[in-house]
Amino acid sequence: MALRAVSALTWGLGGPGVGPLRSGTFLRCATQHRLEKMPSSIGFPEASRRPFSSHRILVDVDQSHGVATMKLKNPPVNSLSLELLTEFVISWEKLENDKSCRGVILTSNSPKIFSAGLDITDMYGKNAAHYAEFWKAVQEVWLKLYTSNMVVIAAINGSSPAGGCLMSLASDYRIMADNPKYTIGLNETLLGIVAPFWFKDNLVNTIGNRASEHALQRGLLFPPADALKIGLVDQIVPEDKVQSTALSVMSEWLKIPDHARQLTKTMMRKPTADRLLKQREADIQNFVSFISKDSIQKSLHMYLKFLKEREK
Ligand SMILES: CCCCCC/C=C\CC(=O)SCCNC(=O)CCNC(=O)[C@H](O)C(C)(C)COP(=O)(O)OP(=O)(O)OC[C@H]1O[C@@H](n2cnc3c(N)ncnc32)[C@H](O)[C@@H]1OP(=O)(O)O
Numbered sequence: 001m002a003l004r005a006v007s008a009l010t011w012g013l014g015g016p017g018v019g020p021l022r023s024g025t026f027l028r029c030a031t032q033h034r035l036e037k038m039p040s041s042i043g044f045p046e047a048s049r050r051p052f053s054s055h056r057i058l059v060d061v062d063q064s065h066g067v068a069t070m071k072l073k074n075p076p077v078n079s080l081s082l083e084l085l086t087e088f089v090i091s092w093e094k095l096e097n098d099k100s101c102r103g104v105i106l107t108s109n110s111p112k113i114f115s116a117g118l119d120i121t122d123m124y125g126k127n128a129a130h131y132a133e134f135w136k137a138v139q140e141v142w143l144k145l146y147t148s149n150m151v152v153i154a155a156i157n158g159s160s161p162a163g164g165c166l167m168s169l170a171s172d173y174r175i176m177a178d179n180p181k182y183t184i185g186l187n188e189t190l191l192g193i194v195a196p197f198w199f200k201d202n203l204v205n206t207i208g209n210r211a212s213e214h215a216l217q218r219g220l221l222f223p224p225a226d227a228l229k230i231g232l233v234d235q236i237v238p239e240d241k242v243q244s245t246a247l248s249v250m251s252e253w254l255k256i257p258d259h260a261r262q263l264t265k266t267m268m269r270k271p272t273a274d275r276l277l278k279q280r281e282a283d284i285q286n287f288v289s290f291i292s293k294d295s296i297q298k299s300l301h302m303y304l305k306f307l308k309e310r311e312k
Pocket residue numbers: 013014015016017018029076077079113115116117118119120121159161162163164187188191193194195196286287290291304307308309312
């Protein structure tokens with residue numbers, strides 16, 4: 001009970017089972033030309049292509065008329081585990097290599113949660129090699145999304161904290177379900193961790209410096225209406241219209257000649273992607289040393305405990 005009280009105040013967490021979340025208050029919580037790809041990834045490590053033992057399908061891909069819908073499918077909360085991230089990259093590369101695929105709608109199989117963010121269990125109680133592999137996979141997914149030649153639309157049909165928010169931010173357009181129980185934001189500080197510079201860069205490019213400073217320091221999670229106000233999402237629609245709106249927005253984007261849109265996207269995004277590419281290895285080492293610290297492991301342990309024990 002004591003833990004709950006302290007944790008709730010410390011972490012200000014929200015979720016569909018907890019009630020509405022408010023930022024700033026108590027948060028419970030074609031022309032078909034294919035251009036040379038932006039130099040983005042340095043290749044996914046062979047080690048990460050290993051088959052995982054479960055053989056579950058964690059990313060559902062459904063493609064028709066040049067548009068793929070990718071659904072995250074990792075119950076209960078669509079956490080971004082190493083296994084999911086690895087499968088995501090493989091599916092993504094297949095779509096990128098398929099000349100007929102011009103756009104991707106990124107969404108979730110779960111009705112209330114887009115993604116709970118990075119899988120905390122991949123950042124807790126593991127060894128340095130695991131942390132390094134995990135972080136490289138996180139970088140890779142972001143680079144793939146952020147620099148994709150395809151049009152990427154996030155259909156955010158539920159809560160989207162931290163890593164879930166990052167995947168949305170890396171998309172070209174964000175549509176969120178207008179349900180005040182859902183929230184989106186980079187809440188890393190609430191866990192006692194710090195969003196890396198490239199999360200921050202992506203946020204600043206989206207909502208501006210001042211709003212980012214405020215949101216990042218306080219780990220704010222925004223309900224859809226507030227997210228729309230600050231530009232964290234581009235559109236909010238009734239819950240049952242998220243996918244259909246994503247399809248109609250996609251068809252508008254696909255009216256633009258691919259080569260012109262792609263070159264423009266590269267012009268806008270390449271400097272940000274390059275900043276990570278230039279220091280990718282150092283960023284991994286920084287993550288490994290940060291996450292391995294006893295104090296950070298303790299914070300993550302407490303946070304996991306809090307998630308398990310909090311009242312739903
Ligand atoms: C240099 C250092 C850089 C570090 C940078 C790190 C960058 C990014 C960090 C992240 O992405 S950390 C993840 C942050 N995510 C969160 O804070 C979200 C936490 N979860 C929630 O708020 C809620 O779970 C939810 C998503 C709103 C859903 O709520 P709901 O009530 O439906 O479900 P729960 O009962 O809370 O959860 C069910 C089950 O899932 C476990 N769980 C939840 N989130 C995660 C997670 N991110 N990773 C792993 N596991 C998670 C939760 O503990 C429950 O477990 P059980 O009790 O069923 O065992």
